[in-house]
Amino acid sequence: MYKIAVMGDYDSIYGFATLGLAIFATDRKDDDEILRMIRRTADSGFGIIYMTEALMERLGSGLDRYRETVAPAIIAIPGVTGNTGIGVRQVRKSVEQAVGSDILFSDQDKEKEQNS
Amino acid sequence: MATVVNPTRMELTRLKRKLVTAVKGHRLLKNKRDELMRQFLGMVREDMELRVRVEEQIRAANRKFVLAKAGMSEEILQSAMIAPKQEVQLDIAMKNVMSVDVPVYTTKTRTADESDIYPYGFAFTSSDLDGAVRSLSDVLPDMLKLAEVEKSCQLMAAEIEKTRRRVNALEHVIIPETQEGIRYITMKLDENERSTQVRLMKVKDMMLQEAHHYEM
Numbered sequence: 001m002y003k004i005a006v007m008g009d010y011d012s013i014y015g016f017a018t019l020g021l022a023i024f025a026t027d028r029k030d031d032d033e034i035l036r037m038i039r040r041t042a043d044s045g046f047g048i049i050y051m052t053e054a055l056m057e058r059l060g061s062g063l064d065r066y067r068e069t070v071a072p073a074i075i076a077i078p079g080v081t082g083n084t085g086i087g088v089r090q091v092r093k094s095v096e097q098a099v100g101s102d103i104l105f106s107d108q109d110k111e112k113e114q115n116s
Numbered sequence: 117m118a119t120v121v122n123p124t125r126m127e128l129t130r131l132k133r134k135l136v137t138a139v140k141g142h143r144l145l146k147n148k149r150d151e152l153m154r155q156f157l158g159m160v161r162e163d164m165e166l167r168v169r170v171e172e173q174i175r176a177a178n179r180k181f182v183l184a185k186a187g188m189s190e191e192i193l194q195s196a197m198i199a200p201k202q203e204v205q206l207d208i209a210m211k212n213v214m215s216v217d218v219p220v221y222t223t224k225t226r227t228a229d230e231s232d233i234y235p236y237g238f239a240f241t242s243s244d245l246d247g248a249v250r251s252l253s254d255v256l257p258d259m260l261k262l263a264e265v266e267k268s269c270q271l272m273a274a275e276i277e278k279t280r281r282r283v284n285a286l287e288h289v290i291i292p293e294t295q296e297g298i299r300y301i302t303m304k305l306d307e308n309e310r311s312t313q314v315r316l317m318k319v320k321d322m323m324l325q326e327a328h329h330y331e332m
Contacts, residue, residue, distance in 0.1 A: 002206040004223075015181050015252045018233050020202035020225060047206045047221070048263045068274045070219055071208060073267035077259070078171050080178050087171065091163055091266070094273040098156055100280075 002071065005041050007034075008052030012079030022046070026055055035062050038074075047071045052079030053086045121297045123304035131301065135294045142286040149279045152214050156272045163269050166262045173255040180248035187242040196236035196245070202226060204256075216275045218268035221260050 006016040010025040017023045024041065026034050034055070041049060049072045056063065056076050066074050076087035096102050121127055185193055203226035210217045233253045234246060 002208055004204055004206050011181075011185075012178065014197050015177065015248060017197055017200045018202065018235055018249045019253050019256055020200055020204040020233075047208050047219075048260075050259065050263075067270045070210070070217065070267070070271070073219070073263045073270075075259075075263045075266055078174050078178070080182060082175070083171060087167055088164070091160060091167060091269065094269045095160055098153065098273040098276040098280075 002045055002047030004048045004050070005046045005072075006050045006077075007038070008055045008077075008079050009081075012052045012054075012081070016050070021050075031059060031062070034059065038063075038066075042066065042072045047073070049074045050077045051075070052077060052081075053084040054079050054081055056086050057084050121301060123301045123308075125305070128298065128301045128305070131294055131297045135291065135298065138286055138290050138294060142283065142291065145279055145283045145286065148214060149276060149283055152216070152272060152276050152279060155213060156269065156276060159265060159272065160269050163262070163265045166258060166265060170255060170258050170262050173251070173258065177248060177251040177255060180244060180251055184242055184244035184248045187244055192241065193245070196241050199235055201235045202233050213268070213272070214275075216268075216272050218271055219264060221264045223260060 004021045005024055006013045006021050007024045007026055009027050010023075013023045013025065024037060026037075029037070038049065051074055053076045056074075063074055066072060076090060078087075092102050121131070205224045205226070207222045207224065209220045209222065211220050212218075233249055236245075
């Protein structure tokens with residue numbers, strides 16, 4: 001049986017505790033501590049780690065090693081401070097990795113540019 | 117042709133066999149790549165849609181939480197949240213999609229009662245908090261689906277990249293090199309045969325000349 005974790009600043013994640021997900025607040029931790037914490041959670045039976053986009057942005061490439069393992073899946077969610085767009089960027093990264101270039105969502109960018 | 121091959125019949129047979137295998141493998145891998153790609157593209161579209169929806173919902177829930185927090189004191193909120201009643205357990209099954217093991221998540225909650233997502237009494241907390249918790253619990257199924265699809269996409273992307281590399285290596289390196297090797301050996305063997313032929317003819321001429329004093 002696996003568990004589900006939510007990581008990020010306390011204000012963004014405390015709500016998830018009521019649903020029965022494990023929350024890990026990262027407010028007063030530096031990057032190394034957080035990465036160690038992630039490794040510990042990954043080893044102790046967490047199948048999914050939801051992570052606020054702000055935190056994911058902060059850790060950057062430290063999370064790449066979890067991309068090709070089945071568990072845990074590290075999934076970006078928006079926090080109280082809003083979106084940074086890293087979640088969408090991760091999806092595009094997959095497309096780029098598979099296809100060689102971003103053929104799917106580059107059209108949307110063009111539309112956005114035209115609209116703005 | 118960089119690599120040196122021995123121009124022997126044995127080597128020729130070996131190379132021919134290698135070429136057949138390489139061509140067969142190339143065709144198979146190419147088909148695998150195409151099918152993986154087809155499935156991946158469908159999945160990645162779904163991923164994007166889900167992501168947009170989930171992000172929107174979580175943002176809305178976060179707004180509610182901020183409002184709820186504004187209406188109560190910090191201590192009351194913290195004590196309301198301190199002991200969750202509900203617990204979610206996750207079961208990961210594996211599904212094989214074109215040799216890629218992708219996860220399928222199913223969840224079990226510890227209690228079946230829906231109202232167990234409220235771990236507090238209603239006396240000291242604002243109704244905003246109830247709404248916020250409710251809206252968050254509504255997103256959870258979509259969030260799980262998102263995790264499943266997104267992880268699958270990441271795993272498949274890695275596999276497609278690997279397969280693509282293999283296809284390219286076969287197509288642009290292994291197969292041309294083997295063909296080149298086969299051509300080289302065939303030419304070399306033909307050349308040897310011709311020179312043997314010529315030598316034999318020469319010898320025959322010399323023998324005839326010796327025996328009958330023919331003049332060529």
